[in-house]
Amino acid sequence: MAFFRSHVLVCVDPECLAKGAHAMLDALQDELVSQGLIDEIQVLETSRIGSCADGPEMMVYPEGIHYVGVTEDDIPYLVEEHFLKGRVVPKFQKSIVAVVDEELGPAKPKEVRVVLRNCGQIDPENIEDYIAEDGYAALAKVLGDMQPEQVIDEVTRSGLRGRGGAGFSTGKKWQFCRNSAGTPKYIICNADEGDPGAFMNRRVLEGDPHSVLEGMIIAGYAIGANWGYVYCRAEYPLAVRTLNLAIRQARDLGLLGENIMGTNYSFDIEVRQGAGAFVCGEETALIASIEGKRGEPRPRPPFPAVQGVWGKPTNNNNVETYANIPQIILKGADWFASMGTEKSKGTKTFAIGGDVNHTGLIEVPLGITLREVIYDVAGGIKDNKPFKAVQIGGPMGGCLPEKYLDEKIDYESLNAAGAMMGSGGMIIMDDETCMVDIARFFMDFTQDESCGKCTPCRVGTRRILEMLQRICDGEGEPGDIEKLEELCQQVQQNSLCGLGQGAPNPVVSTLKQFRSEYEAHIYEKRCPAKVCRKLIHYSILEGPCTGCTVCARNCPVNAISGERRHLHVIDPDICIRCGICKQVCNFNAVAVS
């Protein structure tokens, strides 16, 4: 085995690639070759060294020096200093103790890592790393010691429920599919993670792809399927690449393909890419898309467990569901069921966004309260502002106000509160957020993504959006709230699939929890959070204004006039209410009313 005196780990996550890691990596290889160091220093591509926030990152071992913000132009200098002269380059050095991965990083208080345990810890492009962490041991146990029925029984007893959002018992789903007549049977992994701001599945696919593959093979054995599809959205090219590489490596070791581990069980997996359609996350639309059709949902029943891909019994689970399976098999159903609440077991990953101190990816045991997640795990609201609402469950979820903060995060409690588990997006909002505007934002998304097959969703979402737009523009009329409520109910009850049925939820939940804001917009033509542009105006206060001209110089439409050291004035007819003057003023002299 070759001996290297030094190993350089370069982060190739999408964030770092977006900041030029690829060019830097090429330059590093070239420089090491031209300096004659290529036999002494090994360059490895890895993932998630730090937060990726400061650009291309690398870690140099054995010293353990963490460099950030290294571009291709810096390479000759860095190589000369560090690798030829042995001097650390402080300019790029990030303090070792302060490595903060804002997206994942070390486990935060109250976090429990089950699905994410390997992410950032192992090399996702090397199957041996996964095997060293008990990878494929669960598969060996299943193929060697367990009957398919026993596997299903173990998964059922664990209490695992679908992590894609609906929360159906995974074991029961497998049993239905196993009992369905018809062969061949298929396994699908739904990796069409389309909720804006939700990237939990992407991290698992990129950071620990084998855990998903192993879960799928075990599901295939339990159900009696020999073929699996991973349906991954085309927006995740790196995840697709990592998965394909993982599949090849598993095939090479006989963990996929004919006669897995020398048994008479055969199973193989293929990755299918979407082409940009949110609705393909709905299982019947996803199946249509795999079959090479428009990704439009169809009515259920028949459920995919009876008639799925190519009309055959098909089991479809989410990425996170499959990633849980190997550990349930290895550590047992009782271990898994020891986490969570009576009906919601295990952990759940969430992508935290919005106005909190620590945004990014977390994994917490179910049953934790919203308050614990927001204040303990995510570090509380930015700048100690008051909490206003948490939007949970993605574009089909709901907004919950402060009185729900002590609700437990489990499937039933969230549904009862008017939100939903969804796939795991959580956006936390402070008091400067307008709830009518938020409802409008989510309707804009679902309206755009409606596939157009059924009328309630196609037309209904558009009409809801138009009404919300009018209300935000100060043109709301008495009676609008009642009309909205009726229309939302119609869309919920009459749409074909989950997208349409869930689309009005952001409106319904904000109408219920923040009705007074709608009323202020409609009856008083006022936006209490001072967000809706047509309902606010900016002015400059005489006292604090020093006449420094910063606002006038930054105004994009030249709406501000005034002499140096004299009070400045905003012309309301020109002002586009962009708020830049308020942001740049150093004296808090810009007021919104």
Place this chain on the structure above:
Amino acid sequence: MDVTKNRIEDRNIPEIVKAAIEKHGNGRDALIPVLSEINAALGYIPAQAIAEVRRQVHDPSRQVYVNESQLYSMVSFYQMLSTKPRGRHVVKFCESAPCHVVGGRQVWQALEDELKLKNGETSADGKWSLVTTSCLGICSVGPVILIDEDVYGNVTPKEVSEILAKYD
């Protein structure tokens, strides 16, 4: 648009379709990858390519049934496939909430100003198309733009002209 049109007519569409089918397969389940490949090669999927895919994939002896209207229904459904010519470089802007709140709107404005295009438009010289995309999942480095296959993170309005200048 003449530039793009001439370019398409110069290309050997049957060969491009054949190459895509050899790479991804000739079953129904390969249709999306095949169409994506053609879209990448030609910038869009012209009517000739749809006819050609049907000719090469439709095969009752293998029980693969495909017709042109079905293919057109797919091409018009998926965001990443286009029935109209696109520019040599496609600029995709992430319009999702996490990018929106960290200054995405200003970046979009800069893109519109710099390219003198609105959402969905293609420049007269056939160089640029400007479109929005759904969430790319790299929210921690927003605002994000994607030009062809290159991802740019933490983009500021000022950097936009610099980034665009890299492409010819």
